[in-house]
Amino acid sequence: MNLPTEATCLADVLRALEAFHAPLVHFGQTVFWDEPTKALLLPTMREAGVSLPVWAGVHDTDYFSKLPPAPGLEGPAAVLPANDGTTRDLWAAAGECAIPFGGEHRVTLRFLSRHGVPVSRLIELTPGGREAFIETYTEAYGWRGLARIGGEDITARDVLTREIGEYLQELLRWALQGSLDMVADVETRLTAEHYASRMLRRLDLAVQAHADESLTECFRTILGHVIGQLAGGRPDALTITASSIEMRFNRATCGRRRFEPLEPFLDPATRDAARQAYDRAVAHTGIYSLDDFGEGALPFDLVVPGRGRGSLRCTRTEAYVDLPEGSVMLGSARGLTKREQLAALVVRRFGPDCALVGKALVFPLMLLSETVMVLAETGSAYVSTGTRRLAEGLRDAGIRLTTHPVLRLRYHTFSSMGAMDCELALPEHLADAFGQTHITSREFAERWHDVVAQARSVLERLRECPGPGAVLEIMAAKGPKHAERLRKHECVRRRMREHGRVLAHMSGELRSLAAEAKELGRRVRELEAQSGSIRRERLKPLWAALDNASSPETRDALQREIDALEVERGALQGSIQDLKLKAHEMGQQWGRQRRAIVSEQRTGLSSVIHDETHVIEDAAAWERLRLVRSAYLTTQLEAADRRPSGWWFPLLSRQAGAGEWYAEVSRRTEGWLEILCEEFLPETGGSESTEEPGL
The missing domain is CATH 3.90.20 (Hemagglutinin Ectodomain; Chain B)
Incomplete structure (x- = not known):
């Protein structure tokens, strides 16, 4: 069968996938960013006459974001920007949000220096010194992340909604207000304010309804609402789930195909070859090898309700899970060669509600064993590299797995804005890049690619020409x-x-x-x-x-x-x-x-000229900083184009439902299949999968 491996009409790709009879699955750690945008799969399938289940899930088996306590960072949680200072090490997962044209990429000090900005000199001239300079000039535009401050490591599924609800509300209020501030025409502003009010009310209700439950349940409710609005309703084909549900590992679920990748690492006949394939796949990537996790480590983690997540290890004699509290023995590893045996140990020790998830490279193999993963164009880049190397290494070792294709989506988010009729007030860096403070959605759609190219050209010139002359020549062209x-x-x-x-x-x-x-x-x-x-x-x-x-x-x-x-x-x-x-x-x-x-x-005259030169050079240094920062943030439009927040579309559209912008994005979206290992592809044309989500 010829599968579409190059970008093409999404409907054609979905028709090709129908031959596999496999669900389309996507998980996201936050519901306020781009995960709900994949709702366009549903109307596209409906129009193409394709019938496939879609599982949209909350990825709640990772740790919730955390930062150590610091001055100005006091618990239990905070909504934070991304910068190269206090939040440089922040990896926000379960709660992050971007407004239109915004994104998570900070402007690093290293990037500024590489483009000729005299960082040390400007820090000396900044009131408040280094910290004030970094907080002001390295912050990412239009992004905020939610993190717990201090405390123990805790998985997202173990966070109670009431512990974090007010911060979710703060995060969403920030995002909606920042978006409303960009709407310049009255008609769109009125509909946007109405939508923002409804969305905040929806969140308030979800927080109240699930106050004493896991944050997962709150997120599932919100995810279902946003996807339903974008898809034009909640079709029967849609299941709203979570990774803690889908990866539940007990006697009743361990036989599911998603747990098949576990067996090569348990079976004595393939264990060493499988471990070697994994270690080769992670070599030179910065990902730990199995030996780094201790004796007998498997590339799988066990997520134990209320106790965290830890690596599974099977030594010659005992099976362990290394939880944050320490190593917990599951039982004897003698004769442990099957997943059913491991499931029995887990249930006996912790009960039936634990989840088994693969480490970074392995988790996709688990999902692909019985589903088609749906990823944005650049999402989870390690799948295309590390997971592919692992699959090929297992194949070369004679180990057979089943691996469905990955479905990649390419949105044309900003080029689709021409379908709207609204006026936007541009943020400072984009006003500089476009040469105007206000712009219609149609003009933005037509010009944004050229503007990004111009920003890249400015960065290249500034990198090659460190003196003030280049800055002043660039600015001279502006007026x-x-x-x-x-x-x-x-x-x-x-x-x-x-x-x-x-x-x-x-x-x-x-x-x-x-x-x-x-x-x-x-x-x-x-x-x-x-x-x-x-x-x-x-x-x-x-x-x-x-x-x-x-x-x-x-x-x-x-x-x-x-x-x-x-x-x-x-x-x-x-x-x-x-x-x-x-x-x-x-x-x-x-x-x-x-x-x-x-x-x-x-x-004499030399002193006068010297003073005049210093004034010009200092002014040019500040101008260079502004140019580099603005140009960099402008280039990040490409990242925002690839990861549009699902709620942008109804917020900025005058039409009811998902709106005209989302309809155009859906029409233009391209897809293609990424095949990790040709030999692992399942046969097509068989009977439809009988697997049910959440068992």
């Missing part, structure tokens, strides 16, 4: 005010070059004086050496001979010779004095020149 700044900068640079030439000439004269003075010193030393040589080597012997001479003729001859040498030596001494006087005068001239240069540098 006469900035062109005047560029002209002033060029004027100052020209004056700097001219004055630099004057100082260079003065410095050259200074060096010439120094060289001449050095030469005079050498000549003085040379003449003094000659004078000394005359005295020592010629006069002293003559003086001695004169003292010992007896005849007048001899004495007269010696005296004449001495007189001649004295004249010669006197001439040398005169030359020495002249040279010393000249050297003294030259030293004074050198000092005057040196003082003139220093004075010029400190108080």
